[in-house]
Amino acid sequence: MITAERKPMAEIIDSIDDCRRILLVGCNECVTVCSAGGRKEVAMLASALQMDFMKRGKTLELSEMTLERQCDPEYVEQIAPYVGQADAVVSMACGCGVQEVVRRFRDKRVYPAVNTKFMGATERPGVWAERCHGCGNCLLGMTGGICPIARCSKRLLNGPCGGSSGGKCEVSEDIDCVWQLIWDRLKELGIEDRYEEIIMAKDWSSERGGGPRRIVREELAQ
Amino acid sequence: MNTESVLEKVMKAGHVGVTGECGPPRGAMPDKVKEKAELLRGYVDAVNVTDNQTAMVRMSSFAAGMILRQMEMQPVLQMVCRDRNRLAMQADIIGAYSHGINTMLCLSGDHMHFGDHPMASGVFDLDSVQLIQMVRKMRDEGKFQGGAEIKGAPKMFIGAAANPFADPFELRVARLAKKISAGADFIQTQCIFNIEKFEKWMEGVRERGLHKETFIMAGVTPMKSVGAARYMKNKVPGMDVPAQLVDRMANQPKEKQAQEGIDICVETIKRLLDIEGVSGVHIMAIEWESAVPEIVERSGLYPRPEV
Amino acid sequence: MEEFEPVVVAFCCHYCAYTAADMAGSMRLNYPANVKIVRVPCSGKVDTIHMMKSLERGADGVLVAGCLDGDCHFKNGNTKAAKRVAFVQKLLQEIGIEPERLTMVTMSAGMGTRFAKIANEFTEEIRKLGPNPVGAARKKQVAG
Numbered sequence: 001m002i003t004a005e006r007k008p009m010a011e012i013i014d015s016i017d018d019c020r021r022i023l024l025v026g027c028n029e030c031v032t033v034c035s036a037g038g039r040k041e042v043a044m045l046a047s048a049l050q051m052d053f054m055k056r057g058k059t060l061e062l063s064e065m066t067l068e069r070q071c072d073p074e075y076v077e078q079i080a081p082y083v084g085q086a087d088a089v090v091s092m093a094c095g096c097g098v099q100e101v102v103r104r105f106r107d108k109r110v111y112p113a114v115n116t117k118f119m120g121a122t123e124r125p126g127v128w129a130e131r132c133h134g135c136g137n138c139l140l141g142m143t144g145g146i147c148p149i150a151r152c153s154k155r156l157l158n159g160p161c162g163g164s165s166g167g168k169c170e171v172s173e174d175i176d177c178v179w180q181l182i183w184d185r186l187k188e189l190g191i192e193d194r195y196e197e198i199i200m201a202k203d204w205s206s207e208r209g210g211g212p213r214r215i216v217r218e219e220l221a222q
Numbered sequence: 223m224n225t226e227s228v229l230e231k232v233m234k235a236g237h238v239g240v241t242g243e244c245g246p247p248r249g250a251m252p253d254k255v256k257e258k259a260e261l262l263r264g265y266v267d268a269v270n271v272t273d274n275q276t277a278m279v280r281m282s283s284f285a286a287g288m289i290l291r292q293m294e295m296q297p298v299l300q301m302v303c304r305d306r307n308r309l310a311m312q313a314d315i316i317g318a319y320s321h322g323i324n325t326m327l328c329l330s331g332d333h334m335h336f337g338d339h340p341m342a343s344g345v346f347d348l349d350s351v352q353l354i355q356m357v358r359k360m361r362d363e364g365k366f367q368g369g370a371e372i373k374g375a376p377k378m379f380i381g382a383a384a385n386p387f388a389d390p391f392e393l394r395v396a397r398l399a400k401k402i403s404a405g406a407d408f409i410q411t412q413c414i415f416n417i418e419k420f421e422k423w424m425e426g427v428r429e430r431g432l433h434k435e436t437f438i439m440a441g442v443t444p445m446k447s448v449g450a451a452r453y454m455k456n457k458v459p460g461m462d463v464p465a466q467l468v469d470r471m472a473n474q475p476k477e478k479q480a481q482e483g484i485d486i487c488v489e490t491i492k493r494l495l496d497i498e499g500v501s502g503v504h505i506m507a508i509e510w511e512s513a514v515p516e517i518v519e520r521s522g523l524y525p526r527p528e529v
Numbered sequence: 530m531e532e533f534e535p536v537v538v539a540f541c542c543h544y545c546a547y548t549a550a551d552m553a554g555s556m557r558l559n560y561p562a563n564v565k566i567v568r569v570p571c572s573g574k575v576d577t578i579h580m581m582k583s584l585e586r587g588a589d590g591v592l593v594a595g596c597l598d599g600d601c602h603f604k605n606g607n608t609k610a611a612k613r614v615a616f617v618q619k620l621l622q623e624i625g626i627e628p629e630r631l632t633m634v635t636m637s638a639g640m641g642t643r644f645a646k647i648a649n650e651f652t653e654e655i656r657k658l659g660p661n662p663v664g665a666a667r668k669k670q671v672a673g
Binding site: 155160161163165166171172177180183195196 | 303304308330331332333335336344346347348349350351352355356367383384385388389390393396397399400403404412459460
Binding site: 008009010013040043044047048050051052054055 | 576577578581582584585620623624625626662663665
């Protein structure tokens with residue numbers, strides 16, 4: 001999923017401080033799974049904003065809505081009847097969702113309430129870790145199914161570097177050295193001789209560096 | 223393959239190769255480079271010039287290397303994958319070669335987190351193995367990494383680093399094999415204090431005949447004080463400093479510790495040169511270049527051979 | 530000047546805290562009428578939004594009372610409650626509301642005395658903190 005974390009309250013409040021009516025919109029997908037911007041988090045943020053405004057003697061009319069997704073126009077359309085009554089929209093979706101709201105409601109001020117982080121998976125309840133970098137040309141088949149681009153601090157394709165220590169990355173004890181993980185995995189699969197095959201320099205043009213990307217499926221496009 | 227590298231000529235002729243190290247200054251201070259390098263003149267075959275070591279900004283290896291060339295000394299250009307993409311790397315390689323720099327070391331680079339710009343984005347367009355491959359392609363095929371022809375191909379003597387003390391230990395010989403397969407002509411190891419562990423690594427190296435495919439230079443560092451010893455033991459990733467060496471330093475009064483550090487270094491070099499497969503020694507006397515002449519002399523490596 | 534009488538909402542778990550409150554009653558131990566008890570099946574059932582809404586609606590203090598560590602009838606509801614309380618305290622801090630207005634306490638079913646003591650002490654702490662800044666502003670709005 002795409003993970004995110006709520007922005008500091010001070011930042012959110014600052015962006016809407018001159019508003020009296022806010023539409024707070026959550027998303028039922030990724031940000032719900034990582035407890036950052038789903039229905040519950042929308043309710044919590046609404047309550048916090050309300051309390052902050054009230055204690056400063058200001059009124060705030062807050063509407064709460066949580067869409068199935070904010071990255072599809074059909075769902076974003078559902079906020080149309082409510083958007084007129086708001087000075088600004090605060091979105092708890094990832095950056096994709098925020099931008100889709102902007103694309104549809106061009107005359108509206110829209111602010112993000114979360115910092116979108118990374119594509120990752122749930123390690124255990126309450127803990128999400130980065131797994132995929134979206135390089136555009138998946139090489140998981142070469143590394144036993146573990147990604148060195150997303151999970152090596154130096155994105156080495158022929159690691160580990162000399163800083164790997166006790167299975168941990170030199171940057172932090174909280175980061176596993178992914179090349180240790182890959183090596184262990186190759187051993188588990190009995191294919192450790194694959195380790196010495198050199199993975200050639202990557203063509204990064206399929207990644208974000210090649211320009212913002214787009215997929216067009218002619219047979220599906222209307 | 224032959225280059226004009228003095229270091230290559232020395233080791234090819236069967237002599238023990240000796241390299242030193244010079245860390246460029248954190249400012250536009252060319253005289254500092256000259257001072258340090260001058261201390262090493264005549265005692266080493268080539269001088270490694272580090273490249274934003276520990277991710278702290280310093281005068282570039284290329285620029286400092288040029289100062290050494292002006293002094294008619296032999297620099298080893300160090301290049302890390304952290305700070306440059308493949309375009310900048312190739313541009314710097316042909317540029318450096320145009321200034322008579324014919325020896326280089328290909329490294330991943332310490333992560334930005336350690337340095338004075340943790341907020342910088344790390345480049346890592348290539349890793350060190352791919353960098354070695356690229357330099358070899360430039361030299362032997364006369365082609366850029368992208369495939370186009372190079373007019374005036376750089377004939378670099380290509381080096382790589384090896385750390386027998388990093389984890390996982392069982393991988394460290396395979397990693398060396400990878401670098402050699404990519405084109406590493408010579409290897410400089412991380413500084414060695416734990417000679418037993420290094421001997422174990424060398425066993426694995428010899429088993430595969432890798433010592434015959436590349437020149438292995440054992441790294442050493444003289445410890446200046448017990449504080450320096452402890453720092454290296456506890457704070458530097460991938461370093462293995464046995465407790466009994468720290469104790470030897472600690473047992474000396476403060477004013478005698480530096481000498482003890484030099485003594486340990488000389489003993490280490492002598493033991494290392496006895497190990498089959500070791501072709502040279504890389505002396506990293508960080509901020510203590512003045513110790514190098516004594517170390518080289520007492521190790522029986524002075525004067526340097528004429529080639 | 531009216532003496533400020535704090536309103537304290539106490540979420541009490543059925544198995545321990547509520548029973549202790551009951552016991553305090555039958556032991557004729559006095560505890561302030563300021564404390565409004567809300568019985569819940571387990572302190573772990575108290576959601577962060579319940580804590581927030583209580584304060585938003587004007588409560589001056591919120592108590593979450595559960596079983597002693599290791600004794601939760603539902604295994605670890607009390608541990609979850611404690612973590613949620615800590616989470617909301619941080620959020621309150623971020624919006625400039627005293628995190629001490631919210632707290633987690635534990636006790637066993639027989640600890641009537643402890644319940645009364647906590648109820649008294651917490652009410653006094655809240656009295657010292659003064660009225661919930663949210664409620665005060667709300668009253669001003671209504672008045673003005």
